[in-house]
Amino acid sequence: MRHAREGGQENDRPREREPGVGACVEWAPRPTLGPQTMRPAFALILLLLASTALTTLEAGPRTSDVPAPALVNDRLVSTNLPADEILLSLLPPERLLAVSAFATDGRISNVAELARHVPAKARPGSAADVERLVALAPAAVVLFPFARPEARGLLARCSVPVIELPVASSLAAVEESVRSLGTRVGEAAHAQQLVDEMERRLRHVDAERSPGERPSVLYFMRGYTAGRGTLLNEMIERAGARNVAAEAGIEGHARLDAERILAMDPDYILLAPWRADARRRDVGPEQRAAHDRLLARTRAVRGGHVIFVAPRHLMSTSHFVALGVEDIAQQLRRARVAEESAP
Secondary structure (H helix, E strand, O other), rough: OOOOOOOOOOOOOOEEEEEOOOOOOOOOOOOOOOOHHHHHHHHHHOOOOOOOOHHHHHHOOOOOOOOOOOOOOOOOOOOOHHHHHHHHOOHHHHEEEEEEOOOOOOOOOOOHHHHHHOOOOEEOOOOHHHHHHOOOOEEEEOOOOOHHHHHHHHHHHHOOEEOOOOOOOOHHHHHHHHHHHHHHHHOHHHHHHHHHHHHHHHHHHHHHHEEEEEOEEEEEEEEEEEEEEEEEHHHHHHOEEHHHHHHHOOEEEEEOOOOHHHHOOOOEEEEEEOOOOOOOEEEEOOHHHHHHHHOOOOHHOHHHEEEEHHHHHHHOOOOOOOHHHHHHHHHHHHHHHHHHHOO
């Protein structure tokens, strides 16, 4: 091998593969930058930045005023549970090359059976994880907006389009996500049917709602609650109850202590017997001891007014969220009937 020549010219060593990038990007060792090579180098950097920006702009349905072409008959990778649930409700499992690691867990997933027919599980964490997804040669990868920049950068360098699925914080946002993703994969009419069914279920909840004073509810999971501006807040209200966290001025998701819980004094405590361990990439049953210490002194717990809703319904941010609203309303009706019939 010859060393780099004077004047900053590149050496003639064979090209080597850049670590952590896999088959998408190859590189040659950097030349020594002299006066004659600095300007081309900056031009190349600007070109690469522009290329990456264009790839990002074209990736998702929300990033450009120009609609992206529908991915009809193309095979996709989903990396999060809401996308799993929407896509597997719209498409046959064969259209998906991978789904999220939670998709086959029936405790938290509404499409567990369908997801078991998808061969791979998507975990876009490390570069190696993303390389495995790229090796599947997907037409596009569905990501959350907060996906790791390293994952986004690698997908861009490998020319893999990204469809960005926002995190829904309202029922209207859920419907928009279903429509948007449905349009992107060439299933706009089918997506509208899912939205129509969701609306039908919500209207049924409205019709079944009892007149009169609405009970107060506190959602609680591992020390946290959900206040204004959250999907759970709208779910509680749509089920015919009042969210005491929102009434107490809590915005978004916030940690609670025992004193604040006692001050809220809800009629009912709403729990989902589920927890997520992102580090272990695992889900499991909620440990009762973790919340008993904080909730034991409340009027709701002392009176047995604790309602449990299936995590796959209560925690869903896809069209299956309507099942969560139905479950909350049904549990509140049952509790009210039991209370009225008690001696």
